[in-house]
Amino acid sequence: MKAITRRLALSLALAGSMAVLAATAARAEDKELTIFDWAGYEDPSFHPKYAEKHGDSPSFAFFGDEDEAFEKMRSGFKADLGHPCSQSVVKWREAGLLQPLDTSKIAGWNDLNPQIVAMKNLVTSEDGTVWFMPWDWGNTEVSYNSEKVDEKDIHSLQAFADPKFKDRVSIGDNVDDAYALASLAIGLKDWSKMTDDQFKQASDFLRQVHKNVRLYWTDTTDIVQAMSGGEVDLAWAWNDAAVQSVAAGAPIKAKKDTDEGISTWVCGYVMFKDAPGSNDKAYDFLNAINDPEVAKTLVGDWGYGQANVKGMEGVDQEVLKEKGYDDVQKFVDKTLFQSPIPSDLKLRMIAEFEKIKAGY
Structure with a gap:
């Protein structure tokens, strides 16, 4: 569009x-x-x-x-x-x-x-x-400013929690995408089987990411403007964020081949x-x-x-x-499908994500 x-x-x-x-x-x-x-x-x-x-x-x-x-x-x-x-x-x-x-x-x-x-x-x-x-x-994936971020520094999703990116990160104000990122970061591909310990690990990771977050985007306009305007250099965003940023003339790229993969x-x-x-x-x-x-x-x-x-x-x-x-097979080879999860787990994610965004 x-x-x-x-x-x-x-x-x-x-x-x-x-x-x-x-x-x-x-x-x-x-x-x-x-x-x-x-x-x-x-x-x-x-x-x-x-x-x-x-x-x-x-x-x-x-x-x-x-x-x-x-x-x-x-x-x-x-x-x-x-x-x-x-x-x-x-x-x-x-x-x-x-x-x-x-x-x-x-x-x-x-x-x-x-x-x-x-x-x-x-x-x-x-x-x-x-x-x-x-x-x-489609995907929620790594999008980054290629003029400010060295690709070798974002080979892993752990980069979102790296202090070098303090105040340069954005992830969606969306519990599903947030926990998809966290699940991948801790090595979990099937979040429907998330254990209590894995839930804690994922939540702890998001707390580390929160320290680097400049803004939680709510729609593609937010993140496109933030990245195109230089406010954010590293984002966990939908496919269209990079597509539209490039169309706007910004040096934004998407990276699908991180060590842990992407979310589909x-x-x-x-x-x-x-x-x-x-x-x-x-x-x-x-x-x-x-x-x-x-x-x-x-x-x-x-x-x-x-x-x-x-x-x-x-x-x-x-x-x-x-x-x-x-190559669709390659596309889905390292991915976490956002499949249906138990309702009690979803409610826990919602409640915990609100605490994380509030700094708790």
């Missing part, structure tokens, strides 16, 4: 519950369909066939993170479709927020990446019911229970974003992958190589 478009969209992102309420009505187009989404994903280039068919884009409401969205939905907010990621789908489903998807109404369902579809308890529940359409996937997440769309809008339009939207042509925008402008295999096959090979998607 072009930087200015992203910046304007992300300016609608939420900083707190009042901002959520304000942003809910910020994009009211087709009122028969409301998408509860991350800010930025309302860009028409992601759903051109929907707009072509219905003459307008859906209405969008925005959230800042999935825990915030979860609480808003539980409090009675109504939308038709939502955009959670892999670590939250089970939580949303078990809370009774979702209704099953009818895959016969989703064009290209059989073209979805079989490895993603097969991820345990993500797309389907044990009885075979489908709850989630995977769509975008899969996001997609769910249909809410008691969705108030048009069921037919909801499926039209799912079909529009699953169109293989959309992959060219998702990969080229954001640096993310599309779950539709045909879509990825249609992206220019040089673009795939530039964004790191030309």
Whole structure:
């Protein structure tokens, strides 16, 4: 996505519950369909066939993170479709927020990446019911200012806790990404099996990182501006941070080959229970974003992958190589998948991360 478009969209992102309420009505187009989404994903280039068919884009409401969205939905907010990621789908489903998807109404369902579809308890529940359409996937990874940071100093994720980077670091104000970083740093690839001792090690690591943090970014605009403006030199950020920083002319690079690896997440769309809008339009939207042509925008402008295999096959090979998607097996070889984790562990992470950010 072009930087200015992203910046304007992300300016609608939420900083707190009042901002959520304000942003809910910020994009009211087709009122028969409301998408509860991350800010930025309302860009028409992601759903051109929907707009072509219905003459307008859906209405969008925005959230800042999935825990915030979860609480808003539980409090009675109504939308038709939502955009959670892999670590939250089970939580949303078990809370009774979702209704099953009818895959016969989703064009290209059989073209979805079989490895993603097969991820345990993500797309389907044990009885075979489908709850989630995977769509975008990518990484949280090391991004750095190549003019200020020597690459040999960041071969390990331990660099985030290195005193030499004091006041030069940023990580997301996002418990999932934070504990993905910490899990990798202590050598844990499957965080769903995190022991009490490993939880303590991961939390202690984040406390060390906190000493170096200049800011906790809340959206891509934050971190792009901080890195492009020279405020931050080392970040744990999503793929699009480096892509957009480079587009803005900043010497920012992404590093996927650290000793410990990277974190990979899969996001997609769910249909809410008691969705108030048009069921037919909801499926039209799912079909529009699953169109293989959309992959060219998702990969080229954001640096993310599309779950539709045909879509990825249609992206220019040089673009795939530039964004790191030309060898998927190598891409996932050293990665922590942000898979669903036990709810009690997630609650512990949330509580502990708040203490860490407060300096405790």
